[in-house]
Amino acid sequence: xxxEMTPGPGPDQHRRARAGVGYGFGAYAIWGLxxxxxxxxxxxxxxxxxxxxxxxxxxxxxxxxxxxxxxxQYLRVFRDRRAVLALxxxxxxxxxxxxxxxxxxxxxxxxxxxxxxFINPIVAILLGVLVLHEKLRPLQWAAIAVGVVAxxxxxxxxxxxxxxxxxxxxxxxxxxxxxxRLGSRYPALVTLxxxxxxxxxxxxxxxxxxxxxxxxxxxxxxxGHFLLLLSAGVIxxxxxxxxxxxxxxxxxxxxxxxxxxxPIGQFILATAVFHEAMPPERWAxxxxxxxxxxxxxxxxxxxxxxxxxPRR
Numbered sequence: 228x229x230x231e232m233t234p235g236p237g238p239d240q241h242r243r244a245r246a247g248v249g250y251g252f253g254a255y256a257i258w259g260l261x262x263x264x265x266x267x268x269x270x271x272x273x274x275x276x277x278x279x280x281x282x283x284x285x286x287x288x289x290x291x292x293x294x295x296x297x298x299x300q301y302l303r304v305f306r307d308r309r310a311v312l313a314l315x316x317x318x319x320x321x322x323x324x325x326x327x328x329x330x331x332x333x334x335x336x337x338x339x340x341x342x343x344x345f346i347n348p349i350v351a352i353l354l355g356v357l358v359l360h361e362k363l364r365p366l367q368w369a370a371i372a373v374g375v376v377a378x379x380x381x382x383x384x385x386x387x388x389x390x391x392x393x394x395x396x397x398x399x400x401x402x403x404x405x406x407x408r409l410g411s412r413y414p415a416l417v418t419l420x421x422x423x424x425x426x427x428x429x430x431x432x433x434x435x436x437x438x439x440x441x442x443x444x445x446x447x448x449x450x451g452h453f454l455l456l457l458s459a460g461v462i463x464x465x466x467x468x469x470x471x472x473x474x475x476x477x478x479x480x481x482x483x484x485x486x487x488x489x490p491i492g493q494f495i496l497a498t499a500v501f502h503e504a505m506p507p508e509r510w511a512x513x514x515x516x517x518x519x520x521x522x523x524x525x526x527x528x529x530x531x532x533x534x535x536x537p538r539r
Contacts, residue, residue, distance in 0.1 A: 247476025251485040254469035257462070259492020262332035262340070262501075264462060268455055271444045273329040275437050279445065280325060280459040281423050281430035287460030288420035297417055304413060304421045311425075313409040317402055318422035322429075324398040331391055338503045341493035343395030345516045348486070348523055349374040350400035358404060366526035370519040377515035384508040415471045419464065484524055 268276055292298045304310050331340035349371055355361040363371075382388045406418070413421075437443040445456055474482055494513075497503045505513075 243476045247473045248481070248485070250469045251473035251477060251482055252488060254466040254473060255485055255488035256492060257466040257469070259489040260496070261328070261462070262337045262493060262496050264455075265329055265332040268452070269333070270448070271452075271456065272437070272442060273326060273333055274433055275443055275445070276329050276333075276456070276459070277322060277326045278430040278433040278437070279456050280463060281322060281426055282434070283457055283460035284463040285420060285423040285427050285460075287464050288416060288423065291416060291464065292420060295416075297414065300413065301417050301420050304417060307412075310409060310413070310421070313405050314418060314421045315425045317405045317409075317418075318425040320398050320402040320405065321422060322426050324395060324402060327391060327394045327398065331395070335501065335503060336391055337493055337497035337501055338505070338509070339389055339391040340395060341490045341497060342389060342513065342516060343392035344399075344490035344493065345487070345513075345520055346374060346378075346392060346396040347399050349519055350396040351403055352523075354400050354404050364526055366522050366529070370522040370526070373515055373519040373522065377512045377519065380515060381508065381512035384511065389512075415467055416464070419467055484527060487520060487524075 265276060271279075289298070289301075292301050304314065327343075328340055331337055331343075352363065352367050353371055356363060378389065378393070409418070434443065434445075445453060473485070477485075498505060
């Protein structure tokens, strides 16, 4: 068939792609603006915020599953031994990631959170090599090398290893690895509900301990504070659903590039709103990480077979 007779993308495909870009930017914009939400939750501690986020996320997900008819599939997950083990590990990893992120946002370390999510794609690629024995392309190797140099520069010249950034990057990297091994047998909402189910007992224990110690703020700071904490379930699930809608409409390489909206948003918040310090040593580390990010974007453009991003 001649090129003239080969049909191009139709209006419906263009509409789906435009909608996908909007959904993707919406998801990552929410994730990028989360530090503002956590600051509003003061005087709640990071432990209370994360524990309640787990509990309210589960309640919100179960409500959505009930509305959409997904409860049967949710219950079926618990008859799949492999899925239970994987989602239990995923739940622990994502709870750890949430805790680190909340600590960063509430203690004046949003820049470190931003750095962690800039590093995360590099960590994901590195785990693919070490655990899955994947073969890398030259630009990916170059990005990993530059990322390692960035961490060394910050460690030596800034005076401390960016443990918070590395913890965020590796916890979410391993989370994505666990989810990728599980595959796409279950929708994102079902797996999020199952993950939070696994760790809800721990979250309830944490809430009880905080209550006994007089450190819970759920009922002591007024109706506005209560509603803000209650909204944690919505703020967790909505960007996930937007991400799922984007991933089903866009090439993986496009979704991979949109992901940088989140750490860019965090960086802008940290410097322009929270006025966190950016000495030359930290600028040097960030510039090196951004160079690594550019290398990964170039690689994604040249080879759009990039692996699917893990869902938060």
